[in-house]
Amino acid sequence: MTTDRTSPATGGYVQPELDVRGLTEVLDGEYAEVRDLVRANLVTYASVLDEAEELDIDAYRERVRELVVEMAATGQTGMGFPKRYGGGGDVGASIAAFETLAFGDLSVLVKVGVQFGLFGGAILHLGTERHHDAYLPGLITGELMGCFAMTETGHGSNVQALGTVARYDVDAQEFVITTEGDQARKDYIGNAARHGELAVVFAQLEVGGESRGVHAFVVPIRVDGEAAPGVHIEDDGRKMGLNGVDNGRLRFDGVRVDREALLNRFADVTPEGVYESTIDNPNRRFFTMLGTLVQGRVSVGGAGVGAAKVALAIATKYALRRRQFAAGPQGEEQLLLDYGLHQRRLLPLIARTYALHFAQDVVRTQLHGVFSDLEDDAQARRLLEARAAGTKALATWHATQAIQECREACGGAGYLAVNRFAALKADSDIFTTFEGDNHVLLQLVAKGLLTDYASEFEDLDQLGMVRYVTNLAVETVIEKTSAHKLLERVRDLLPGGDEWDREAGLLDSEYQLAMVRYREEHMLAGVARRLKSGIDRKRDPGAVFSEVQDHVIAVARAHMERLVLEAFVEKMRTLPEGGNKVALGLLCDLYALSTIEADRAWFMEHGRLTVQRSKAITREVNDLCRKIRPLAGGLVDAWGIPDAMLRAPDLVGEA
Amino acid sequence: MTTDRTSPATGGYVQPELDVRGLTEVLDGEYAEVRDLVRANLVTYASVLDEAEELDIDAYRERVRELVVEMAATGQTGMGFPKRYGGGGDVGASIAAFETLAFGDLSVLVKVGVQFGLFGGAILHLGTERHHDAYLPGLITGELMGCFAMTETGHGSNVQALGTVARYDVDAQEFVITTEGDQARKDYIGNAARHGELAVVFAQLEVGGESRGVHAFVVPIRVDGEAAPGVHIEDDGRKMGLNGVDNGRLRFDGVRVDREALLNRFADVTPEGVYESTIDNPNRRFFTMLGTLVQGRVSVGGAGVGAAKVALAIATKYALRRRQFAAGPQGEEQLLLDYGLHQRRLLPLIARTYALHFAQDVVRTQLHGVFSDLEDDAQARRLLEARAAGTKALATWHATQAIQECREACGGAGYLAVNRFAALKADSDIFTTFEGDNHVLLQLVAKGLLTDYASEFEDLDQLGMVRYVTNLAVETVIEKTSAHKLLERVRDLLPGGDEWDREAGLLDSEYQLAMVRYREEHMLAGVARRLKSGIDRKRDPGAVFSEVQDHVIAVARAHMERLVLEAFVEKMRTLPEGGNKVALGLLCDLYALSTIEADRAWFMEHGRLTVQRSKAITREVNDLCRKIRPLAGGLVDAWGIPDAMLRAPDLVGEA
Ligand SMILES: Cc1cc2nc3c(=O)[nH]c(=O)nc-3n(C[C@H](O)[C@H](O)[C@H](O)COP(=O)(O)OP(=O)(O)OC[C@H]3O[C@@H](n4cnc5c(N)ncnc54)[C@H](O)[C@@H]3O)c2cc1C
Numbered sequence A, B: 001m002t003t004d005r006t007s008p009a010t011g012g013y014v015q016p017e018l019d020v021r022g023l024t025e026v027l028d029g030e031y032a033e034v035r036d037l038v039r040a041n042l043v044t045y046a047s048v049l050d051e052a053e054e055l056d057i058d059a060y061r062e063r064v065r066e067l068v069v070e071m072a073a074t075g076q077t078g079m080g081f082p083k084r085y086g087g088g089g090d091v092g093a094s095i096a097a098f099e100t101l102a103f104g105d106l107s108v109l110v111k112v113g114v115q116f117g118l119f120g121g122a123i124l125h126l127g128t129e130r131h132h133d134a135y136l137p138g139l140i141t142g143e144l145m146g147c148f149a150m151t152e153t154g155h156g157s158n159v160q161a162l163g164t165v166a167r168y169d170v171d172a173q174e175f176v177i178t179t180e181g182d183q184a185r186k187d188y189i190g191n192a193a194r195h196g197e198l199a200v201v202f203a204q205l206e207v208g209g210e211s212r213g214v215h216a217f218v219v220p221i222r223v224d225g226e227a228a229p230g231v232h233i234e235d236d237g238r239k240m241g242l243n244g245v246d247n248g249r250l251r252f253d254g255v256r257v258d259r260e261a262l263l264n265r266f267a268d269v270t271p272e273g274v275y276e277s278t279i280d281n282p283n284r285r286f287f288t289m290l291g292t293l294v295q296g297r298v299s300v301g302g303a304g305v306g307a308a309k310v311a312l313a314i315a316t317k318y319a320l321r322r323r324q325f326a327a328g329p330q331g332e333e334q335l336l337l338d339y340g341l342h343q344r345r346l347l348p349l350i351a352r353t354y355a356l357h358f359a360q361d362v363v364r365t366q367l368h369g370v371f372s373d374l375e376d377d378a379q380a381r382r383l384l385e386a387r388a389a390g391t392k393a394l395a396t397w398h399a400t401q402a403i404q405e406c407r408e409a410c411g412g413a414g415y416l417a418v419n420r421f422a423a424l425k426a427d428s429d430i431f432t433t434f435e436g437d438n439h440v441l442l443q444l445v446a447k448g449l450l451t452d453y454a455s456e457f458e459d460l461d462q463l464g465m466v467r468y469v470t471n472l473a474v475e476t477v478i479e480k481t482s483a484h485k486l487l488e489r490v491r492d493l494l495p496g497g498d499e500w501d502r503e504a505g506l507l508d509s510e511y512q513l514a515m516v517r518y519r520e521e522h523m524l525a526g527v528a529r530r531l532k533s534g535i536d537r538k539r540d541p542g543a544v545f546s547e548v549q550d551h552v553i554a555v556a557r558a559h560m561e562r563l564v565l566e567a568f569v570e571k572m573r574t575l576p577e578g579g580n581k582v583a584l585g586l587l588c589d590l591y592a593l594s595t596i597e598a599d600r601a602w603f604m605e606h607g608r609l610t611v612q613r614s615k616a617i618t619r620e621v622n623d624l625c626r627k628i629r630p631l632a633g634g635l636v637d638a639w640g641i642p643d644a645m646l647r648a649p650d651l652v653g654e655a
């Protein structure tokens, strides 16, 4: 990471000594204690990995419920709630716990997420003291199980358009909740099929015949194990994975709840039927409410990183034991990890996992800041929301990709359920979809960039956004991102002046950063320009947006990859000199260069990479893989995954 | 596909009329009849898709066995066996049947593959009349179930190194089969855990103390449902998918079989213990034996295409019903397939599926030719083997990728087991590994290319190959593929002369072909040169090979993509003018250009793509997506997947 490090093909290079325990400390950071608590719990309840296979679906669901309650008793799951209700009063710790829990059975993880993150989070952040007093103590112990009922069959990503209605009946001083039409039934709702007694139901609030947009209500859905009157519950049945979680469908047939059931932190209805809100603009109100739920996204992103670690630890350990084919006629068969191909398959994924780990640290810290009122302004919240959305998308796609590659790298053994891939793959598959579909999230990220975090942002639907961009933001964006300005800014940072992109060392982190920054800003300007020119030519804004949409996604990705690299580089700067720093430096270079390599066509197309340099990057990536090869075992050990979670004795060897 | 077709952004372009039934006829080709038989069987037994979920693993295995026997009775599964034993005498038809069967439950498919393809195929191709008479009639009806026991715990890809030993006992005139050490137990063997009575066991033959390499023996493993004496059977247990197939492990503890149990088509042992073979060279013998089993790879490749079709049909139909988000503030919500991003996600995959379908047609035809003795020379066999290996790799990776993308494109609904993705994803996951791990197969393809199909090929292990390449082949390869020669060859074909790569139309198929041909040959020369220079510098050949390995894989991919494109273009040439030809032309262009686009960095790095042209290709791909959008429904309907196989009424709508 230092600017003077060169890449000697031979000689000069000294392999760093890895201090695995020290590296674990770096990774665990300030939350080592809670992480170790979770590790211990995982080991205590390790049998659930077998039970997941052996039990029928009903028994498995019960077992998972049991475990969630038992883990709750250790304090692990309640870290994010106020102490006065029995919580730990530390949001960051609650995320760190969740990240670590992802080493184990993912049904347990997701049920914890539903109960404490979604249901508990909605009560905490959308409700007020009356709701906190009534529900938090019970839900923190897991005694009171609840649902977060937002998604409907007809509307997942587009939450604002959901169809459930809550009409205020002024005479009874009650809300009447009704599922209007088949598409408005709540669907995929965790805890609904079996264990939930309450549900936080998102519905279109109607007061005095006027629609006020989506609001949340606490609705009892089950009494003594039976569906509450007017509530119809269906089981979503078997799923690809996560079968320890009881997802279900809910219909409301004129279900009446008290006026105080409205989670009224941001808006309320007086007994007389007057609607009141501290936020006038309905769109802003909606996004503010939603914004308080950002914790769920941060959690799932972290879980994605954790799941990827498990897969990579198994595949790496296997590749350090498994031999197949001899390099020479008499020779012993060769370890898989000594094949250049196998290094290429696994090591960049390990580097990316480290990068995402540190990027996740940043989001978690921001979340902690915002939700501990350390840094709670609108700007900080907006930055957090965008970053959480983007990190969630990158981390969960990474999990899907890494798990797949690792299964294949373990050959036939990877396919047996006794090893971990079957469950890992099936359970984590939905991470890319729930808590916000990744493609939809990246569009959100891009919109934020395009409108330059202007405060008008939340008012803008797709069409509005396009208009807005053409009228206002484009000039700024284009101005701000003009190639000229960009180059000026990097020129001073790097050796080589105007020729920085040809002269700087590939292993200079300033060069790597300049590259990904340049890409992001250039792409951003391009998208803005395209939108503007479409509108200027009076074309249909929907069609214009549709055509530009893959650029929109590309810019969001580029933005996130820049943030991830910055997080890694920043982390490096804080480390003391030594073997671990050198090793992480290799990983950071590998992440940076393999990221640039993957998009080298773009860099060439935009004049920032010569053909020679592009090829040199590929060579450097290979060279880094060779250097990291001897460190691979230690690098995956440092994640501190309990042996019992790796399972798979025939893959990783007996502990 | 015609060279004069231009790409008018507006005007001039007339959307082709699709004749879906006619397109199905094109796709079904000469095997329409057997494909329709399989379609009818799939509908008759459609309930297995539910049973796969509902039954416990034992009952599911029994049900799958039942179905296999019932389907066998319709003649569908025995197409590849000689008529005199009750088969259909048509190898091509047997593959076509298998491809179609992949629309349904994949446990049924794989059990059919194990029984008739692997077990039956080994008896047919490695055995002689005595084995045919004894086993074929029973196995064709499914009454006699058998295993193909090649893989061991310690050796999957490297079959030549397996550890089971078969010693000839000249006094008893018997072979004694022994599992030597834990790593030599047979593993993952289909039909072993439950239904197999016989196994074709691959073992190192020892005669008179001399090792003769791997040979195959018919070994009874189960008598009246109990393990035969000396045979130890273990169940592999639950797997990620394919749980209707009973995979297991086999150990042989000095199991004695008659001398005639040796499948003796290529080698035999006389009663007196003299080893005889028509093929002197042991390596050549081994590869000849293995080569007769190529049908399994052709089958799995075809199944990959079939599985991808199911996923794409569901996701496309969903995208034509599902609306999410409005394009404008008052507007109706927009269909998913009208989003540019969604088009980009699905339509290139549809194009690639068509391309692989036609490429699979070519392999199937070659297989039919070779195994019907229409064209049975060593050269034809070798071409077939390489092509089968490469097509299997591309088609099964495509299946994994397409199924994943389609699940994500269906959002939360895609995750419910009642829809098809859960089973489709879990069951097909192993396609990339069994019948030859894809990475290992691509190395095989590349070795074939490097040694220019020289007959010495089969003798060469990795080290030998490296030496060989350096001594012999490199000059030829480099000579043959010199940039100069290459350019000469394309210059005459394309307008623009020396400037062909700048002047030709992007939609000119000659241009597209020239690009992928150039890439292949250039990469090939590069790999050869690298190997040679490593050896010239007296470096360790294993290390040299390891370093070049990702180029080796790249050249194999490039080779296969060229063959796939050629297959598509050739097919186009045979079609009558009309809407279907125009539509397939769009798909062919989309396949070609999105393939080039994906590797445009390479083309720029090697001077075959200017920056402007590279960007133009991306624009053209988007444009093609927009043109294909209105045809998408018809294009997936033409695959003729029975509605019952799509299941998923909430995704695709009621039939
Ligand atoms: C196991 C599981 C647990 C869940 N738990 C809960 C829960 O407890 N509570 C709850 O409320 N919900 C829950 N959900 C629902 C989940 O949050 C939704 O499935 C998710 O938000 C996606 O919505 P959708 O399924 O309607 O997909 P859609 O929104 O219909 O998206 C389908 C596809 O269309 C694409 N798409 C959508 N809009 C656009 C656009 N504008 N441009 C381009 N492409 C677009 C998406 O990328 C996606 O690929 C759960 C789901 C599952 C499967």
Ligand SMILES: Cc1cc2nc3c(=O)[nH]c(=O)nc-3n(C[C@H](O)[C@H](O)[C@H](O)COP(=O)(O)OP(=O)(O)OC[C@H]3O[C@@H](n4cnc5c(N)ncnc54)[C@H](O)[C@@H]3O)c2cc1C
Residues within 6 Å of the ligand: A322, A324, A325, A336, A339, A341, A342, A408, A409, A410, A411, A412, A413, A415, B114, B118, B148, B149, B150, B151, B153, B154, B155, B156, B157, B158, B187, B188, B189, B190, B239, B242, B247, B430, B433, B434, B435, B436, B437, B438, B439, B440
């Ligand atoms: C469900 C199922 C059914 C099966 N059915 C049968 C059956 O009926 N009969 C039977 O005989 N077998 C069967 N198999 C076994 C199957 O064919 C093997 O699993 C497969 O051949 C791979 O072998 P392996 O598992 O030993 O992986 P390995 O060969 O150990 O490969 C592991 C990994 O190492 C990589 N690798 C290997 N060599 C190299 C190299 N030289 N360079 C770079 N990378 C390398 C591979 O790419 C792979 O990713 C089945 C397997 C499964 C899971």
